[in-house]
Structure formats: C-alpha cells, structure tokens
Amino acid sequence: MAGILPSMKLTGPSPIDEPRRDSAVRLPLRNTVAELLLGTVVAVVVSMLLQFAAARLSISEPSFAPEALAAVGSGVVLAVLFLALALGHRRSPRWLRLFGSWVALSAFSTLALAIPLQATRFYYGGSSVDNGFRMQYMTRMASTPGLADMNYADTPPYYPGGWFWLGGRFANLLGWEGWAAYKPYALT
Known part of the structure; x- marks a missing residue:
C-alpha cells in the first residue's frame, strides 16, 4: 500500500484548522435596516408613479396592445440592467448601484402587471x-x-389582518375606499 499512495507531508497548519473566510460582504445591522427602509420607499414611489402613468394610457379594449407594451417596457428595463452590468457597474458608487437596482426591480414588476390592468380598477x-x-x-x-x-x-378577525390593515392605512392615505385601493396596493 505504501507504493500506491503518494506520501503526504504536511507543512504548517492544516486548511481544516484555519477559520473559513466568507467572500460575502456583511453589513452592520444599522446599514441593513437603513437599506431595507430606503429600498422600500424608493420601490413604493416608483411603483405608484408607474401605476398612475399606466392608468392614463387609455388603450381601447379589446386589444393586445397592453400586453405588448408591458413586454416592451419589461424588455427595456432588462436591457438597461444588462448594459449596466456589461459596461462596468463596479466603477459607479455603491449608493447609485443600490438606487438603480431598487428602481429597476420595482419598474420591472410594476410594468409587467400595471400596463395590462390599465383599463380596469x-x-x-x-x-x-x-x-x-x-x-x-x-x-x-x-x-x-x-x-x-x-x-x-x-x-375579532378570523384571518390574519396585518397586510390588509396596512392596505387600509394606504387607502386612508389616498382618500379612497378599500376596494378601490386594493389594486394599486397589491401591485405596489
């Protein structure tokens, strides 16, 4: 057996003994919470702006134009993201990359849903x-x-009411009835 296996001579500490270093960047809790809150605010603002813009399109039904426009809008957002990745997004400041990703993700999901629903409440x-x-x-x-x-x-409520309670506050903020605020709240 000694001739079959090469001799293993270890010099120094074993890789098993060394602490493992993660390559992921770890943010302090304060930064993580701040980014989550800022990202939420940016996503809500972008989504609401795009929803109100989509509601003003007035595309006559029946037509496949809303679906085609939603596909084009989503494709444009994906193309811009691809170009940003391909052309060296690492050179831009971190805050700009974060803001751009928040805007792009919110725009992508909102355009895909809001444009086909532009003719209905x-x-x-x-x-x-x-x-x-x-x-x-x-x-x-x-x-x-x-x-x-x-x-x-x-x-007392039978179903969990947290999401709907926040939706009720959203409707109150807009001054709308709950049923009318459901679509923009669900899309946001």
Missing part, C-alpha cells in the same frame, strides 16, 4: 372568488383603525 380576476374576499377585507380595514373581521364589525 380591479386586480387580476376582477371581483370574483378570492379577490372579492380581499376587496371586502380591505374595505373593512379602511373603515376602521383597528383589526376587525371582514364580515362582522364587532368580531
């Missing part, structure tokens, strides 16, 4: 089945500051 599926329940719950949360059941005003 409802989300995908209209007001049937699950969306009827969601619009009812949003309307209830917009009419009361506390958590309540979607059907009975004086009953």
Whole structure:
C-alpha cells in the first residue's frame, strides 16, 4: 500500500484548522435596516408613479396592445440592467448601484402587471372568488383603525389582518375606499 499512495507531508497548519473566510460582504445591522427602509420607499414611489402613468394610457379594449407594451417596457428595463452590468457597474458608487437596482426591480414588476390592468380598477380576476374576499377585507380595514373581521364589525378577525390593515392605512392615505385601493396596493 505504501507504493500506491503518494506520501503526504504536511507543512504548517492544516486548511481544516484555519477559520473559513466568507467572500460575502456583511453589513452592520444599522446599514441593513437603513437599506431595507430606503429600498422600500424608493420601490413604493416608483411603483405608484408607474401605476398612475399606466392608468392614463387609455388603450381601447379589446386589444393586445397592453400586453405588448408591458413586454416592451419589461424588455427595456432588462436591457438597461444588462448594459449596466456589461459596461462596468463596479466603477459607479455603491449608493447609485443600490438606487438603480431598487428602481429597476420595482419598474420591472410594476410594468409587467400595471400596463395590462390599465383599463380596469380591479386586480387580476376582477371581483370574483378570492379577490372579492380581499376587496371586502380591505374595505373593512379602511373603515376602521383597528383589526376587525371582514364580515362582522364587532368580531375579532378570523384571518390574519396585518397586510390588509396596512392596505387600509394606504387607502386612508389616498382618500379612497378599500376596494378601490386594493389594486394599486397589491401591485405596489
């Protein structure tokens, strides 16, 4: 057996004994929270601007123009991202890269959904089945500051209400009824 295996002479510490160094950049908790909050604010602003711009398109139905325009808009966002990656995004400041990625991700998802829905006040599926329940719950949360059941005003909620409660505050901020604010809130 001694002739088959090469002799292994170890010099110095073994790679197993050395601490593992991750190549990922680790941000302090304060920076992570700040980036999450700023990214959320930028995404909400970009999404709302694009939604209100898409609502003003007035493309007559029936037509495949909204879907084609959504595909073109998403393609433009992807092309800009590809060019930024290909042409040396590392040379730009970190804050600009973060801001650009927040804007691009928000624009990509909003354009793909908001343009095909530009002719309606409802989300995908209209007001049937699950969306009827969601619009009812949003309307209830917009009419009361506390958590309540979607059907009975004086009953504690059966379904978790956090997302719908925030949607109710969003509707109150816009001055809309809950059912009308459901589409822009869900898209945002």
